[in-house]
Amino acid sequence: METEDGPLARGRNLASGQPILDVLDLACIRGDRAIFAGLSFSVPAGGALLLTGANGAGKSSLLRVLAGLLPAAGGEVVLEGTPARSDPAGHALRLRYISSQDALKPALTVAENLAFYAALWGGEVTPALEALGLSALAGLPGRVLSTGQRRRLALARLALAPARLWLLDEPSLGLDAASVSRLGTLMARHRAAGGAILAATHLPLPLPDAQELKL
């Protein structure tokens, strides 16, 4: 499974509007509580879907089920025509998941934190740091970063190697206006290349023509 030129190169040949992600009758149960059930939607190439809803409505759980980190209690997640459960490893490679946690190691520098994921997924560290305005901080240890800088470092993972589907959990939480616009540029470029975005958020995001799903 190559990320360098595979999924996105194929994406350019796809007619825009063809669904990348199809969700059919999806259900999620945590403990003995049904978080959601009978959920069906699809996201086209270049499309964006905003997940909204009150705290505890199941936005984060939905993203985790779509990423394959939580088992679905029923239903089907189909990414680029391949059901997630038939090939979990390949499914994981076709998506990027930015959770509410920043997943950075305080002891490693900003560049080292990102270089680890570049080694796993491919991509260049320097342009990815540049894209989120982190170049000047590259040599600083993760522990001295502010909340917004930590968030930007997590988001810089999106700028490494391309993947068809981005699952974003409150991506702009703690970001200043300049960083939100950088995130907007990154998301626009991803959609222009035929990628899709699902974002759970309470804040306005720079995602023009996004559909909305209220949980």
Add this chain to the structure above:
Amino acid sequence: MSGGVFGGFLAVLGREWKLALRHPSDTLAAVLFFVLVAALFPFGVGPAPETLSRLAPGALLAAALLAALLPLDRLFGAEAEDGSLDQLLLSGLPRGVLAAAKALGHWLTTGVPLIAATPIAAAMLNLPVEAWGVAMVALALATALLSLLGTLGAALTLGARRGGVLLPLLVLPLAIPAVIFGAAAIEAASAGLSAAPFLLLLGAGVSLAAPLAPLAAGAALSSD
């Protein structure tokens, strides 16, 4: 994946190594624990040299395995806490390979320092100098076995309440063969006999666990 499975394995291993170098407290704690336990024995059983040398093989093995257990509950726990585990599970790296890199990382950052500290502990337990070499080999194999079994235990107890208590209860009974054969090897060496049969049996244990424990740990891993 860019670097292939082996590249991913090296990336995870390199990260473990770097984190241990920047935060040596876990490694130091294990080594100090090992040396302190060895230092406590003479106070408990009396300083008679013959008594001490008789106890030395078993005491060395037990102290080393308990010391190596100390950092195990952070092996996956720290990754789960800061959200890194989600990213590792989605990295495309087979979970068994991820667990193998974690196990080797644990051995390099805990097992190897314990082997280096073995002469100090052996001296305090009055182990004959002729047996020190065999003691280090026996400890190398025993800690390798514990790293493998411990990674499996850490994956199984991840997310469990009181996982830190559950982990030794799960892992130590499985490590009994390491204590038996390791201590027997050191005892044979101090009596001037060949330690090879016991070391080979220990090595067989390690080569059995090396593919199986990471596979099982990978299957148990989830960030649920």
